[in-house]
Amino acid sequence: MENASTPTHCPYCALQCGMNVTPLPQGGVEVTERPDFPVNRGALCGKGRTAAQVLSPAARLTAPLVRSRGRLVEASWTEALDRVAGQLGRTRERHGADALGVFGGGGLTNEKAYALGKFARVVLGTSQIDYNGRFCMSSAAAAGIRSFGLDRGLPFPLEDIPKTGCVVLVGSNLAETMPPALRFFSELRSNGGTLIVVDPRRTRTAEQADLHLAPRPGTDLALALGLLHVVVAEGRTDEAYVRERTTGWAEARAAAMAHWPEYVERITGVPVPQLRAAVGMFCEPEAAMVLTARGPEQQSKGTDTVGAWINLCLATGRAGRPLSGYGCLTGQGNGQGGREHGQKSDQLPGYRKLDDPDARRHVAGVWGVAPDSLPGPGRSAYELLDALGTDIRALLLMGSNPVVSAPRAAHVEERLRSLDFLAVADVVLSETAELADVVLPVTQWAEETGTTTSLEGRVLLRRRAVVPPPGVRSDLHVLGELAARLGVEKGFPDDPEEVFGELRRASAGGPADYSGITYRRLTEENGVFWPCPDHPAGTTGAAGTAGAGESGTGAAGTAGVHPGTPRLFLDRFATTDGRARFAAVNHRATAEEPDAEYPLVLTTGRVVSQYQSGAQTRRVAELNAAAPGPFVELHPRLAARIGAADGDPVAVVSRRGRAVAPARVTTAIRPDTVFMPFHWPGEGRANTLTNPALDPTSRMPEFKSCAVRVELAEPK
Ligand code: SF4
Numbered sequence: 001m002e003n004a005s006t007p008t009h010c011p012y013c014a015l016q017c018g019m020n021v022t023p024l025p026q027g028g029v030e031v032t033e034r035p036d037f038p039v040n041r042g043a044l045c046g047k048g049r050t051a052a053q054v055l056s057p058a059a060r061l062t063a064p065l066v067r068s069r070g071r072l073v074e075a076s077w078t079e080a081l082d083r084v085a086g087q088l089g090r091t092r093e094r095h096g097a098d099a100l101g102v103f104g105g106g107g108l109t110n111e112k113a114y115a116l117g118k119f120a121r122v123v124l125g126t127s128q129i130d131y132n133g134r135f136c137m138s139s140a141a142a143a144g145i146r147s148f149g150l151d152r153g154l155p156f157p158l159e160d161i162p163k164t165g166c167v168v169l170v171g172s173n174l175a176e177t178m179p180p181a182l183r184f185f186s187e188l189r190s191n192g193g194t195l196i197v198v199d200p201r202r203t204r205t206a207e208q209a210d211l212h213l214a215p216r217p218g219t220d221l222a223l224a225l226g227l228l229h230v231v232v233a234e235g236r237t238d239e240a241y242v243r244e245r246t247t248g249w250a251e252a253r254a255a256a257m258a259h260w261p262e263y264v265e266r267i268t269g270v271p272v273p274q275l276r277a278a279v280g281m282f283c284e285p286e287a288a289m290v291l292t293a294r295g296p297e298q299q300s301k302g303t304d305t306v307g308a309w310i311n312l313c314l315a316t317g318r319a320g321r322p323l324s325g326y327g328c329l330t331g332q333g334n335g336q337g338g339r340e341h342g343q344k345s346d347q348l349p350g351y352r353k354l355d356d357p358d359a360r361r362h363v364a365g366v367w368g369v370a371p372d373s374l375p376g377p378g379r380s381a382y383e384l385l386d387a388l389g390t391d392i393r394a395l396l397l398m399g400s401n402p403v404v405s406a407p408r409a410a411h412v413e414e415r416l417r418s419l420d421f422l423a424v425a426d427v428v429l430s431e432t433a434e435l436a437d438v439v440l441p442v443t444q445w446a447e448e449t450g451t452t453t454s455l456e457g458r459v460l461l462r463r464r465a466v467v468p469p470p471g472v473r474s475d476l477h478v479l480g481e482l483a484a485r486l487g488v489e490k491g492f493p494d495d496p497e498e499v500f501g502e503l504r505r506a507s508a509g510g511p512a513d514y515s516g517i518t519y520r521r522l523t524e525e526n527g528v529f530w531p532c533p534d535h536p537a538g539t540t541g542a543a544g545t546a547g548a549g550e551s552g553t554g555a556a557g558t559a560g561v562h563p564g565t566p567r568l569f570l571d572r573f574a575t576t577d578g579r580a581r582f583a584a585v586n587h588r589a590t591a592e593e594p595d596a597e598y599p600l601v602l603t604t605g606r607v608v609s610q611y612q613s614g615a616q617t618r619r620v621a622e623l624n625a626a627a628p629g630p631f632v633e634l635h636p637r638l639a640a641r642i643g644a645a646d647g648d649p650v651a652v653v654s655r656r657g658r659a660v661a662p663a664r665v666t667t668a669i670r671p672d673t674v675f676m677p678f679h680w681p682g683e684g685r686a687n688t689l690t691n692p693a694l695d696p697t698s699r700m701p702e703f704k705s706c707a708v709r710v711e712l713a714e715p716k
């Protein structure tokens with residue numbers, strides 16, 4: 001197997017581009033195009049093209065490390081695992097199970113996310129588990145569940161985008177985050193459709209738009225309300241659809257009517273004629289879509305902001321209809337699957353609610369434990385990190401680097417340092433792993449088999465293509481070994497297909513039903529869209545319902561087998577009455593508005609050659625050369641005011657700290673806003689500045705907006 005070319009998927013973002021991986025006879029590994037995968041048709045961004053380099057032993061950990069006299073030194077697997085299990089066991093004895101924390105990641109495969117959630121609840125008995133996906137799209141998930149009864153990033157496949165009439169892309173910079181996806185939007189425009197981009201910056205994505213709306217960061221809730229006001233005022237509401245397929249319109253309508261276009265212009269800075277133009281472009285074609293990403297979601301009012309964009313779709317009859325709808329573009333490779341299988345603090349596998357008695361009974365039955373033995377919901381990601389060293393004394397962390405990626409990162413780093421014990425399982429010695437007492441080097445991506453779920457809700461099989469370096473073990477193996485040392489001998493196999501088989505049973509009948517999906521089908525069908533129950537479409541199997549609001553068929557359905565569900569909600573929404581619910585939402589300020597001391601708004605984001613905390617991509621020479629460090633994007637008027645020229649080191653200061661990086665002077669940003677990418681540690685760490693104010697529903701921190709001042713780092 002390991003000398004031939006293996007079709008698999010990229011280790012990075014949620015597009016999960018198909019690629020072939022081939023070990024080379026002279027050593028090393030080659031990544032090549034895989035045109036048969038319909039999403040990217042062979043296209044890869046620079047990260048995907050260079051992905052083989054993260055497999056190089058030079059770039060990664062190949063032996064366990066334990067802390068001895070203050071330093072991390074190499075140790076045997078037995079010593080490292082004994083130390084982790086011993087410390088977790090002693091901490092639980094001394095302080096109780098909830099003194100143990102578990103922190104996962106949206107890059108973990110479905111099998112790993114599932115095993116990690118089970119390990120936390122069955123072996124450790126702790127409620128304190130969450131993952132870094134909470135920082136990504138949890139507001140969209142909460143808003144989707146509130147309005148549609150179900151959250152699946154995109155409820156339709158990407159291939160529908162070129163066939164619709166208009167797409168409003170809100171707070172997404174696809175040109176930097178997932179460039180191969182841009183083709184869907186260029187095809188849309190070639191077919192006569194239009195693209196509206198909402199972003200405070202004139203990004204490379206915004207440059208391709210027919211209309212670019214540039215609101216002040218944190219005001220797109222007001223913007224969506226203003227657009228809805230215009231829809232109503234111009235008589236563009238789809239009254240029949242609203243009557244037949246929704247509830248809650250009267251309250252939502254009243255909220256929108258209180259947001260006059262002129263008032264919205266004052267809040268957002270978007271001129272009234274642009275509001276009217278956007279409504280015309282969105283409402284005139286027969287079908288249209290709204291897609292959101294981190295911009296509207298990473299706010300302390302992210303759930304309501306996404307809810308306002310969903311309202312716009314509902315009022316105009318553009319959800320649950322062919323080629324129309326609302327969708328969220330998830331970010332991390334398994335951001336979607338990562339939140340469906342139990343590493344989220346309030347969720348059990350199959351996207352079941354942890355506080356639902358039926359869900360507890362079902363999953364406990366699969367796990368062979370008493371429902372009452374399962375802990376209840378725990379803290380969300382930032383709240384968990386904030387409790388380290390106080391309520392939580394020991395932490396097991398897998399596949400995450402919060403020292404760089406968490407908000408108020410200096411505080412999070414201090415909390416990590418204050419733990420009695422920190423164990424990190426990772427591929428590389430990340431900034432967080434550097435603080436650990438034990439570091440466990442694990443296999444990754446092409447070295448192991450496992451499933452991910454892409455932003456389309458398409459479950460995919462990543463296949464093992466190369467032999468891992470000696471000295472590394474899989475996360476599944478680590479969990480099994482720790483479980484055995486903590487007295488649970490069974491239930492944690494290290495064969496991913498066996499874990500997936502159990503995940504299928506645990507998810508059966510739940511909202512994210514994977515019970516009809518097998519590794520064989522994933523290989524033969526190039527992925528399967530969930531829900532996919534283990535019985536034919538249109539029937540109800542023993543496991544439970546036929547899937548919530550499912551409609552449409554998969555491309556390769558076989559008689560007697562459920563084909564999967566590429567398109568959701570065409571017949572009904574996944575609510576109890578089958579109707580979508582409007583959210584009655586009103587504009588409110590960000591948690592930290594500019595003032596005399598901190599007069600500007602900082603917003604953060606990504607660049608094409610780095611990925612998330614940069615733990616992998618900063619180790620790839622070509623990517624590092626293309627994006628060697630952070631920068632501060634600022635408008636020429638602001639630059640002139642502080643006396644900064646392009647390249648001068650400037651300091652960005654918030655109530656939480658100071659970050660320094662070279663100025664990048666550009667008219668592509670509003671004069672009242674500065675931008676920093678967040679991929680780097682050290683003095684240019686953008687998350688030193690960000691605000692951990694949380695959305696009350698999704699518990700999402702407000703990464704996208706905080707008050708700052710900017711000054712020359714060294715006076716001239
Ligand atoms: Fe990988 Fe995403 Fe780039 Fe595709 S767009 S190659 S999935 S990082």
